[in-house]
Amino acid sequence: MEETNKYYVKLIYSKGSKFDNPRILNKHEFNLKLKQQQLSRKQKGSNNRIKSRKKVGFVHRKITNCREDFLHKLSRRIVNENQVIVVENLNVRGMMQNHCLAKSIHQVGWGMFCTMLKYKAEMSGKIYQEVDRFFPSSKTCHVCLNQVGSLPLDVRFWTCEKCQTRHDRDVNASINLRDEGLRILTSGTGDKACRPDVSRSKGGRKKSTTALSVGLLPTLTAKRERR
Numbered sequence: 001m002e003e004t005n006k007y008y009v010k011l012i013y014s015k016g017s018k019f020d021n022p023r024i025l026n027k028h029e030f031n032l033k034l035k036q037q038q039l040s041r042k043q044k045g046s047n048n049r050i051k052s053r054k055k056v057g058f059v060h061r062k063i064t065n066c067r068e069d070f071l072h073k074l075s076r077r078i079v080n081e082n083q084v085i086v087v088e089n090l091n092v093r094g095m096m097q098n099h100c101l102a103k104s105i106h107q108v109g110w111g112m113f114c115t116m117l118k119y120k121a122e123m124s125g126k127i128y129q130e131v132d133r134f135f136p137s138s139k140t141c142h143v144c145l146n147q148v149g150s151l152p153l154d155v156r157f158w159t160c161e162k163c164q165t166r167h168d169r170d171v172n173a174s175i176n177l178r179d180e181g182l183r184i185l186t187s188g189t190g191d192k193a194c195r196p197d198v199s200r201s202k203g204g205r206k207k208s209t210t211a212l213s214v215g216l217l218p219t220l221t222a223k224r225e226r227r
């Protein structure tokens with residue numbers, strides 16, 4: 001199972017490597033800033049202002065296309081290389097309110113990425129599984145399952161008090177997510193996977209490709225036990 005499940009949420013590889021946004025985006029973003037600056041200097045109502053606005057729109061489209069292209073290629077690769085894909089059901093709207101996180105979440109387009117992963121997995125007969133966003137993936141030590149009380153977002157590395165294992169925050173979280181995802185899948189019922197107060201919203205992406213086909217979806221909203 002280790003090998004079939006190489007990619008994790010936050011785009012983290014099981015061996016500890018992480019995926020970044022394509023560097024080309026930085027170039028376009030710089031260009032966007034430039035074009036916006038030029039626009040702001042044009043006189044209101046002038047023809048040059050209209051032309052300049054068109055240029056800004058062009059760069060915006062370019063950035064959108066680049067981002068989508070990157071997500072399409074990455075999701076295709078992940079689906080091709082893996083049997084099971086476990087992702088964290090991130091609270092994107094809540095994170096957008098956190099200023100530090102807003103930019104990275106927006107850039108990666110997490111919701112769009114999950115949708116791509118899901119339908120590509122469906123088409124290829126692979127398993128797509130979402131893990132509830134309240135699952136304490138970051139705060140749990142994946143070795144001894146000890147849970148720390150709080151873990152501020154700027155702490156990238158931490159040491160477990162019980163077993164003294166030193167963790168990379170993201171890698172540890174991704175291993176916990178993989179285990180939780182596999183637990184949901186192997187238990188078959190997905191019991192204790194979610195809290196009752198986070199029932200799935202109507203429409204949009206469904207949580208799992210298997211749960212749907214086997215008709216297990218209602219049980220996915222059962223209460224999860226804290227480990």
Ligand SMILES: [Zn+2]
Binds near residue numbers: 143161164
């Ligand atoms: Zn530990």
